[in-house]
Amino acid sequence: MSKPNQDWWPDLLDLSALDQNAQPYPLGKDFDYAAEFQDLDLEAVKEDLEDLMADSQEWWPADYGHYGPLFIRMAWHSAGTYRTTDGRGGASGGTQRFEPIGSWPDNANLDKARRLLWPIKQKYGKQLSWADLIVLAGNVAMESMGFETFGFAGGRTDAFQPDGGADWGPEQEMESWDRFDEDDELEDHLGATVMGLIYVNPEGPEGQPDPEWSAERIRQSFDRMAMDDKETAALIAGGHTFGKVHGADDPDEYVGPEPADAPIENMGLGWESDYGSGKGDDTITSGIEGPWNSTPTMWDMSYVNTLLDNEWEVEKGPGGAWQWTPINDDEVEDAPAAHDPDDTQTPMMLTTDIALKKDDDYRAVIEEFQDDPMEFLDAFARAWYKLIHRDMGPPERFLGPEVPEETMIWQDPLPDRDFTPIDHEDAEQLKEEILETELTTQQLVKTAWASASTYRDSDKRGGANGARIRLEPQRSWEANEPDQLKTVLSTLEDVQAEFNESRSDGTAVSLADLVVLGGNAAIEQAAAEAGHDIEVPFEPGRVDAEEEWTDEESFEALKPEADGFRNYLGEAFENADRKPEAQLVDKADLLDLTPTEMTVLVGGLRQLGATYQDTDLGVLTDEPGVLTTDFFDNLLSMDYEWAEADEEHVYEGYNRETGEQVWEATRYDLIFGSNSRLRAIAEVYGAEDGEETFVQDFVDAWHKVMTADRFDLE
8 A cells, every 4th residue: 555645755745634625525615514403303302312321221221220410421522622713623524534643542442332322313304413413412311301591503513524724732642731831831723632632631631649739730721722710610520520430440451442543344443342242341441440429420519519518639530640539528418330230339520620620720629519509500501502513613504403592702703783684786886986096006905805815714704794803802813913903993993973864764884894895896997907807796684793792812812923825924934834835735725625715715815915015025916916827827937936025935036047136935825826626727727728717716715715604505
């Protein structure tokens, strides 16, 4: 078997993340999951799930005769991979079914949980995605054990391959932690503190049972999910109210390979154990053993009371892992044994549990919960709802009869539209008025791009709708050139005010619409100057967000540290291991672009002169602002040779015949001539008959970015 190209040439630009954006959906490109889900009998699904909870099956028997805790762990570990830094991870896509997540040590034996769900998935087919089912099973599990959840929203479509754009860490082996700097700060884009775990090591940081250090690691990891101390404490305490951990003996001695490395006859199941029966009381998962409280299949205060009302000491459990046992175990109410009703087991705690007691801030929250059980219930319900829905985007995408009426600030809400959107005639009038201002093509295009390109398909956040580019933090981002942006927005606001004041029929234009319309108008004019009569599609109806419903701290995660589309290198590469072209691919992936769409957008934006601070970097044309194919013509031409400049990642292009420097560009530009796959695409546009194709492809890709967040149109 031949080696993959990436193994032969490790520095070769990996475009696989963009390739998956181009692949057709297996159910067909016209498949409408939202319509399918709306026809689903959700109550019938929940009844089937509740029946399953108490239907213990011999091939994988349920602890305490109830699968609820197992399904909660499955749902939690599906959603818990989410991180605000790049919006990747989370329950959407049901990516727990794929490697690497499905074979992470932290997900040991969750393959059994999903296999238990297969008959229900099989029954409801395309009406119910795995992504929704996994989360729904966790909700129903809690409800079946007496907890009142905050609600449930469907709408998660299934992925059919892993997220090729997700970087899960630099380590070369599982359960290692080479991701902290000298100040014990986690690498910027990561959420988990350990390779192969969802959050933190339950034994303690780096395997050390140190509760105070564990609290620091917990706070870092949960902060990457935008969870504050109260939400974090509620999630840990609420989740650990249910179930137990499994460590009948040492996993290294008895447990076989994970699903990705298991023999083919295991049919996708892993972690086969030859300790006793390998299941039931002989189950080995984490290597830690025992329940947290005396009522592991009931919602109550027993976890909080057991943690706070007892003193704990650390010991090695039967699985060889660090865990905590009560000092006066005769004062602690025992739990029933998981598979023998005539036996009992003493509760234990993880280092991560003891951390809640040892850390002053977390302890204050837990003590508040002990004093006010209803506050605990509400806090856990809301935090759990946020956890399992955090990557779904705005409320428009939330489907089903159990969606709460309340909208939370983490959903980036937008106001209801209280005006009639402009029509085509109005749009044409406004484009003329915009072009009559002193705003340049570059200013209009860059402003529209800066607004819309905040969109992340990973968690459906950002985008042009809401015009949050006029609010903090976006209006102050360096990449958006705040001084120039202020001028553009002020001018567009004048156009907006004059138009809206002139209408008495309820018609109005939002600034969000006007920003996009300005970019469209500039592109149409640039195309016309190149001899192409085109109209960029435009769908009105965007609204303007309100300041009080914009979480400034949360939106800071969308800040572009670099943007190859604008040839903005920023500060992202001063000490970065990743080359600019890899960052460009990452940005394109978050925008859900294909390699072709990435190529044509970079070429078009360069041709329009839409570069950071209006530099000449990558503007390989004598006619910036005219939508020709000069960028590709000159980039691919053998009339020029390129050499590194004094500035890092910048290159100078010299005329081979005269030796005169003609061009200046970055790695963002040269990659389209040096990488064989991207060059093949660029050559289509650089050919003598390629300009019409280029203009149309650019318009299509531009429109895709401008409307990526228009869930109200779907």
